[in-house]
Amino acid sequence: MSPTREDQHWMYRNMVTSRRFEEAIAKIYFEGKSPAFNMANGPIPGEMHLSDGQEPVAVGVCAHLTPEDVVTATHRPHHQAIAKGVDLVKMAAEIFGKATGLSGGRGGHMHIFDADVNFACSGIIAQGMGPAVGAALSRKMQGKSGVAVAFVGEGAVNQGGWHEAMNLAAVWNLPFICVIEDNAWGISVSKETSSAVANNTDRAAAYGIPGKRIEGNDPYAIHEAAGEAIARARAGNGPSLIEVETYRLAGHFMGDAEGYRPEGEKDALFKKDPIPKMRARMIGDGMASEEELDRIEAEATARVDAAIKFARESDDAAPEDALTRVFAA
Amino acid sequence: MTKSNERKLTIARAMAEATAQEMRIDPKVFVMGEDIGPLGGVYGNTRGLIEEFGAERIRDTPISETAFIGAAVGAAQDGMRPVVELMFVDFFGVCFDAIYNLMAKNTYFSGGKFKVPMVLMTSTGGGYSDGGQHSQCLYGTFAHLPGMKVVAPSNAYDAKGLMTAAMRDDSPVVYMYHKGLQGMGWLGTEAGATVHVPEESYTLEIGKAKVVREGKDVSIVSVGMGVHNALKAAKTLEAQGVSAEVVDLVSLVPLDRETIRASVAKTGRLIVVDEDYMSYGLSGEIVASVTEHDISVLKSAPKRVAFPDVPIPFARVMEQYCLPNPDKIVAAWDEMKAA
Numbered sequence: 001m002s003p004t005r006e007d008q009h010w011m012y013r014n015m016v017t018s019r020r021f022e023e024a025i026a027k028i029y030f031e032g033k034s035p036a037f038n039m040a041n042g043p044i045p046g047e048m049h050l051s052d053g054q055e056p057v058a059v060g061v062c063a064h065l066t067p068e069d070v071v072t073a074t075h076r077p078h079h080q081a082i083a084k085g086v087d088l089v090k091m092a093a094e095i096f097g098k099a100t101g102l103s104g105g106r107g108g109h110m111h112i113f114d115a116d117v118n119f120a121c122s123g124i125i126a127q128g129m130g131p132a133v134g135a136a137l138s139r140k141m142q143g144k145s146g147v148a149v150a151f152v153g154e155g156a157v158n159q160g161g162w163h164e165a166m167n168l169a170a171v172w173n174l175p176f177i178c179v180i181e182d183n184a185w186g187i188s189v190s191k192e193t194s195s196a197v198a199n200n201t202d203r204a205a206a207y208g209i210p211g212k213r214i215e216g217n218d219p220y221a222i223h224e225a226a227g228e229a230i231a232r233a234r235a236g237n238g239p240s241l242i243e244v245e246t247y248r249l250a251g252h253f254m255g256d257a258e259g260y261r262p263e264g265e266k267d268a269l270f271k272k273d274p275i276p277k278m279r280a281r282m283i284g285d286g287m288a289s290e291e292e293l294d295r296i297e298a299e300a301t302a303r304v305d306a307a308i309k310f311a312r313e314s315d316d317a318a319p320e321d322a323l324t325r326v327f328a329a
Numbered sequence: 330m331t332k333s334n335e336r337k338l339t340i341a342r343a344m345a346e347a348t349a350q351e352m353r354i355d356p357k358v359f360v361m362g363e364d365i366g367p368l369g370g371v372y373g374n375t376r377g378l379i380e381e382f383g384a385e386r387i388r389d390t391p392i393s394e395t396a397f398i399g400a401a402v403g404a405a406q407d408g409m410r411p412v413v414e415l416m417f418v419d420f421f422g423v424c425f426d427a428i429y430n431l432m433a434k435n436t437y438f439s440g441g442k443f444k445v446p447m448v449l450m451t452s453t454g455g456g457y458s459d460g461g462q463h464s465q466c467l468y469g470t471f472a473h474l475p476g477m478k479v480v481a482p483s484n485a486y487d488a489k490g491l492m493t494a495a496m497r498d499d500s501p502v503v504y505m506y507h508k509g510l511q512g513m514g515w516l517g518t519e520a521g522a523t524v525h526v527p528e529e530s531y532t533l534e535i536g537k538a539k540v541v542r543e544g545k546d547v548s549i550v551s552v553g554m555g556v557h558n559a560l561k562a563a564k565t566l567e568a569q570g571v572s573a574e575v576v577d578l579v580s581l582v583p584l585d586r587e588t589i590r591a592s593v594a595k596t597g598r599l600i601v602v603d604e605d606y607m608s609y610g611l612s613g614e615i616v617a618s619v620t621e622h623d624i625s626v627l628k629s630a631p632k633r634v635a636f637p638d639v640p641i642p643f644a645r646v647m648e649q650y651c652l653p654n655p656d657k658i659v660a661a662w663d664e665m666k667a668a
Contacts, residue, residue, distance in 0.1 A: 038457075040517045045458035045645050097458065097644030108460040108643025123462040124420055125392045158391035161423060186392055188368035194391035255515055260367055319650030322642045 003223045007063050008278075008287050009296065011219055014062070015055035015275055017300040018079040021088070022050045022250070024308050025078075025095065029254050037255055043096055043312065046108055051079035053217070053249035056274045057181050058083035060222025060244075061149060064230045070135040070148040072128030073121035074181075075110045080151050081121070086114040088303060092311035100310070105317030106325065118146075125186075126156035129165035129178065136174035136239075147175040147233040154243070155186030157200050166241070170207035175233035178241050179226070183248035188260040204241040211241040217274050220281075247272060335525040339512020341373035343485035343526050344450070344504075347492035348375065348412060350530040352382055355410065358496055359386040361397045362414030362450075371416055372452050372511045394424035398449065402431045405447040410496060415451040418467045418505065432501045433476030447502075448495045453481070454507040454554055454604060456652055457516055461640040464648070468552065468603070469610025471503050472581040478535055479581040481505040483556040484522045485512075487579055490533025498535065507553040507604075519557045536583035540592060544574035547662060548592040550615050551602035552578040555653060559602050562658035571662065581611065586618045590626075593619050597628035600661050602653050607635040629668050632661040 003011060025044065032042030039046060051058070054076070062083035065071065073080040081091055087102065094101030095109045102114055110123035118135075122128060132150035139146050156162050157180065169176040180200050184191050197203065204211025210229070214221045222244055229240035247269045251258045258266070282288040288296075338346065352358045360375055366389035369376030379387040390397045394415060401411035415421060421428065428449065435443050455464025472479045478500055482488035488506065495502035510522035541556060542563055549559040556577045563573035576592050578585065593599045599619055601612040612633040619631065634653045642648050 037515050038517045039459075039515050040457035040645075046643065047459050047463065094643075097646070101644075105644030105647055106461075106640070106642045108458065110460050110462065111643065123460060124423065126423075155392040158393045158396075159423060160393070160395045186363070187371070188364045189366075189389050189391070193389065316646050317642075317644040319646045322644075322647035322651050323637060323639055326639050 001224060001227060002220060003063065005287050007223065008282055009292070011059040011063055011223070012278055012282060012288070012293065013296045013300060014059045014083045015219070015278065016297050017088070017303060018055045018058065018082045019052060019275055020300050020304040021078055021082065021307070022052050024304055026050060026254065028308070039255065045097070048109060048254040049076040049252065050250035050254065051076050053247035053269065053274065054181055054183060055079045056217050056219035056222055057151070057179060057244045057246050060219045061179055061226040063223055064227050065149065067117040068146045070118040070132060070146065071151065072132040073119070073151045074128065074153060075121070075123045076153070077110070077112050077121035081112050081114070081119055084119045085117045086112060086119050087116070088307045089310045092307040093314050096311040096314070097317060098311055098314035099317045099321070100314040104321060104325070106322070126152055126159035126162045128152065129162055133165045133169045133174060133176050136169065136176040137172060140174060145234070147177065147230055149177045149179060151179050151181060153186065154180055154182035154184070154191050154200060155189070155194065156180070157203065158194060166207050169239040170209050173238040175236070176239040177226070177229045177233055178239070180241070180243040181246050182243050183246050185248060185252065187252045200243045201241055209239050209241060211243070213243045213245070215245045217244065217246045217272065219274060219278055247274070249273070336528070337523050338485045338489070338526040339373070339523050340482060340485045340488040340506055341376065341511045341513065343489035344374040344492050344506065345376050345378060346526070347489045347530070348496070349378060349381060351493055351496045352378070352386065357408065357410045358412060359388065359409065360412045360414070361388045361390050361401060363390055363392060363416050365389060365414050370414065372506070372508060373513055374450065374506065374511070375414070394420060395427055398424050399427040399431060401447045402427060402435065402445055405445045406435065406443045410446050412448040412450065412496060415449060417463050418451040418453045419462045419465050421467065429474045429477070433474055436500060437476060444499045445501045446499045448504055449501065450504045450506065452508050453505045454509050455641050455648060456509050458643055458645050458648055460643040464641040466505070466553070466605040468505065468581055468605040469614070471505070472611065476501070477582060478502045479505065480535055480579065481507070481553045481581060482579065483510065483553055483577050484524045485526050486524050487533055489526050490531050491535065491579070493530055494532040494535050497532065502535065505553070509554050519554065521557050521560065533579070536580045536585055538579055538585035538588040539577045540574060540588065541577045542573070542575040544572040544596065546572045546596055547598040547600060547665070548574045548576060548589070548596045549600045549602060549658060550576040550578065550589055550592070552581065552611070553604065555602040555604055558653055558655050558658060561655035565655060565659050566662060584614070584618065586622070589615060589618055590622055594623070594626045597626060598665060599627065599631040600658060600665070601631065601633050601635070602658055603633070603635040604653055605636060606638050607633060608638050610635070629665050632665055634658050634661050
């Protein structure tokens with residue numbers, strides 16, 4: 001089923017919000033890091049993994065989720081966090097390491113946690129699989145509604161933990177969906193040279209569950225496939241596997257020279273940028289007017305600007321607070 | 330001391346050079362890991378190797394640490410000499426079974442009939458706000474478990490000699506290099522780690538500590554980045570008329586207790602500097618090595634400057650609050666003196 005007009009507006013709004021957020025972060029990230037690029041400096045230190053280009057996966061899936069549903073994400077989490085409804089202001093503050101951040105600055109960009117919308121992410125490959133399966137198990141055991149979605153990259157399917165979690169979800173028939181964001185690259189190593197099969201949903205057969213691959217980073221097709229998988233999970237019919245061909249328009253991390261990419265690959269990807277594509281389609285389908293989409297974009301920009309302003313103006317975390325929150329209070 | 334006209338290398342280049350030289354003379358040596366091929370390693374320590382040795386011997390792997398570290402154990406037992414890279418030591422969680430239940434134990438289990446001559450290279454250390462899954466040292470974790478030699482160079486000269494020694498060792502060697510010493514500008518880098526490195530291949534004895542600065546009032550014992558913090562603190566103390574001796578452990582397993590004890594016997598005072606977590610780790614082991622041997626040599630209670638027992642926080646002010654630094658070492662001396 002095609003996304004409704006309302007869904008499409010929501011999807012577009014969240015894609016644009018995510019893109020504006022990443023653009024703002026990208027610009028600020030380089031403050032204090034020139035002329036010599038040193039990751040330790042500037043208002044946003046540390047590694048930074050941007051999600052530009054991968055927005056369709058986040059919105060196509062999260063359009064079907066409510067705050068009670070559980071999402072685990074990766075080291076590249078901002079688009080999914082935004083689509084899942086994570087507090088943008090507090091997320092920005094966390095990325096700046098501020099006291100007002102989601103975790104008071106303890107986590108940072110790879111460790112975004114928002115309990116209000118059941119969102120968590122982590123920095124090591126395939127780590128979110130077990131926790132998402134566990135959340136699905138918990139819902140089933142408690143007779144509570146809600147599904148769990150683990151977003152992983154295509155490189156994660158070569159981790160042992162990925163297979164173990166898939167099998168567990170299948171053998172216990174849990175309300176779990178694994179969504180693979182196939183951006184073709186694990187840092188510098190291509191999917192082609194690291195994975196034995198081209199289509200990771202072939203692996204669904206190993207667990208006796210449905211698997212569907214979406215080509216072309218298409219938010220409409222992602223929305224449809226995710227809708228089916230999530231409805232199936234909600235109905236108690238067990239897990240599904242989805243793989244989406246998506247585009248990493250940024251480097252693995254900011255500062256990545258991307259010398260491993262074939263000549264011309266980046267240019268070709270930018271030509272397939274999903275945001276202008278969706279905009280054109282919505283207008284062509286009569287799902288939105290230019291003015292409506294302009295307004296959505298302006299609102300997204302304003303929302304991001306406000307979040308960034310809050311983050312910048314917030315107080316630093318107190319150094320000695322580093323010693324707190326190790327154990328439950 | 331490096332003279333101005335001598336060739337200086339970063340630790341990253343020293344590691345790559347040692348590996349290349351060994352691969353030229355020993356066809357059994359090969360390298361596996363994530364992004365160690367055309368990228369040359371995220372921290373530069375395999376740069377140039379794929380160009381010389383090709384993809385058969387310089388093998389980019391899938392993100393499958395359990396598989397390729399386990400495979401290295403099997404290949405090592407079958408006569409190869411694999412060098413594998415665990416990109417961040419923090420990632421040990423996904424593959425520790427292959428490391429400590431296989432790599433570390435198979436020599437013993439087989440009564441010495443199987444050898445496991447492999448090198449596990451892994452990056453350690455924080456200070457650049459990479460959060461709690463990309464900044465740990467975990468020296469104590471690895472050194473605690475029997476069956477693995479563990480080395481951690483503080484400079485490029487030692488790095489090259491240790492790398493060659495590790496590849497020639499018939500036992501598994503965990504080679505822990507600190508990101509802040511690699512000479513990668515994007516991580517910030519400690520200039521003192523980039524030193525003169527001879528062109529020719531050479532080995533450094535694994536299990537031998539070095540007195541890198543002589544002194545008579547206090548022994549500051551550390552490893553890796555901590556050695557540089559200790560040397561800076563020693564300079565500050567010198568200006569105050571205090572003569573600090575600095576011991577670079579170089580190897581954690583075997584631990585050169587003799588050198589530590591001899592230094593403390595001379596100075597009567599001990600400060601241990603460790604970027605790893607305080608409790609149940611390296612710093613306690615060093616203190617115990619001195620006190621259980623002869624507590625009478627100590628003129629005052631020993632001090633530890635180590636990472637507090639909390640996960641590594643992201644926010645810069647929090648992380649820097651937790652990390653050892655020269656000021657904390659000087660403060661430890663002040664407390665020791667006042668006691």
